[in-house]
Amino acid sequence: MTSTGGNPGGGSSATGGRVATGGSSSAGTGAGGTSPTGGNYVDGGATARGGATGTGGKGDAGLAGAVAGGSGSGGSGGGAGGSTGSVTCPSGAKPTDATKNLTVDSIARKYILHVPSAYTGTTAVPLVLDFHPIGGSASAWRTSSPYPAVIDKEGVISAFPDGLTGPSGQAWNVIGCCVSKVNGADVDDVAFAKAIIADIEKVACIDPKHIYAVGFSMGGGMSNWLACKAADVFAASGPASFDLTQQNETGCTPARPITVIEWRGKTDNVVPYAGGHSTFVTGMPLDFLGAVGTFQKWASLDGCTGNPSAADSSGCQTYSQCGGTPSVQVTLCTDANGGHEAANAGIVWPMLKKYALP
Numbered sequence: 001m002t003s004t005g006g007n008p009g010g011g012s013s014a015t016g017g018r019v020a021t022g023g024s025s026s027a028g029t030g031a032g033g034t035s036p037t038g039g040n041y042v043d044g045g046a047t048a049r050g051g052a053t054g055t056g057g058k059g060d061a062g063l064a065g066a067v068a069g070g071s072g073s074g075g076s077g078g079g080a081g082g083s084t085g086s087v088t089c090p091s092g093a094k095p096t097d098a099t100k101n102l103t104v105d106s107i108a109r110k111y112i113l114h115v116p117s118a119y120t121g122t123t124a125v126p127l128v129l130d131f132h133p134i135g136g137s138a139s140a141w142r143t144s145s146p147y148p149a150v151i152d153k154e155g156v157i158s159a160f161p162d163g164l165t166g167p168s169g170q171a172w173n174v175i176g177c178c179v180s181k182v183n184g185a186d187v188d189d190v191a192f193a194k195a196i197i198a199d200i201e202k203v204a205c206i207d208p209k210h211i212y213a214v215g216f217s218m219g220g221g222m223s224n225w226l227a228c229k230a231a232d233v234f235a236a237s238g239p240a241s242f243d244l245t246q247q248n249e250t251g252c253t254p255a256r257p258i259t260v261i262e263w264r265g266k267t268d269n270v271v272p273y274a275g276g277h278s279t280f281v282t283g284m285p286l287d288f289l290g291a292v293g294t295f296q297k298w299a300s301l302d303g304c305t306g307n308p309s310a311a312d313s314s315g316c317q318t319y320s321q322c323g324g325t326p327s328v329q330v331t332l333c334t335d336a337n338g339g340h341e342a343a344n345a346g347i348v349w350p351m352l353k354k355y356a357l358p
Helices: 138-144 148-154 189-201 218-229 291-301 345-352
Strands: 002-004 086-088 098-104 107-114 125-131 157-161 164-166 169-171 206-216 236-240 259-265 276-278 286-288 316-319 330-335
Touching: 086 206, 098 189, 107 138, 107 189, 125 148, 125 189, 125 218, 138 157, 148 345, 157 189, 189 206, 189 218, 206 218, 206 345, 218 236, 218 259, 236 345, 259 291, 259 345, 291 330, 330 345
Parallel strands: 125 157, 125 206, 206 236, 236 259, 259 330
Antiparallel strands: 002 086, 098 107, 107 157, 164 169, 276 286, 316 330
């Protein structure tokens, strides 16, 4: 079956109302470890932007349910669209939600496949890989991520990968942190992400030019790292509450200019907005570039010129004169009153989905 999709651009998004920040605020009910400032473990109590918050279940390192809701739950108008060309859909390409198992570099891995009811199997759709925070899990993040409430209505398929264990629980290898070696070797989570895509393409009608990486906290770090190391696979990246680091910036060598939409809370006490040294993960210290430092680093990597725009009503400022054919953008969205929090998917997704692999 061959499907020709439409324009991947959508309509305008609504900006949701103010919500409580994550971490030591009352937005989350999960118990967890201890933050560097002595409050509740911040990857529990993550709060999605836009509308009413949810309290979520306890467990999974206290990852309290971050939900998207209210008026900020997504853009109106056109959906994420399909392919910009022709895509041959697999026969009977109508999978259902399932936990899937893979072996990557002789290591057993798993992820959760989420197929929304709006997906038909007859038209190629985007795929979003959505990465959980440190100490979390695929199952917890599947119910906590702000993205499904926004992208499900467009028929976009999601995958929620499961990280391997490190000193602070399940996490991702972003170089320097935060996963233990397996059989004496570093874990290759970039290869894992690519294997997930290949696995889903066998059973679902995925538009290979519209594959995106998003995530919160350590998951945001992984989506940043995929922009660095897999820009030939991912159309754009949407990291929330995590920076590039001194440990991995020299290895950040994207194969092409790639759009990055960064979401940060100004009062984040786990990954400080200003950056700096962190010993949050025992034995794996990190030195964060900071929100602005990461913004400027991506602008440099993408060959952006000129100055970024002034912040708009959502706190987003953008380098729009960047490299690539077509050109890409680098955006920093700052929640002035936000802490360690998930992105407002209703703001970030309409920007991400405009971009396709060349």
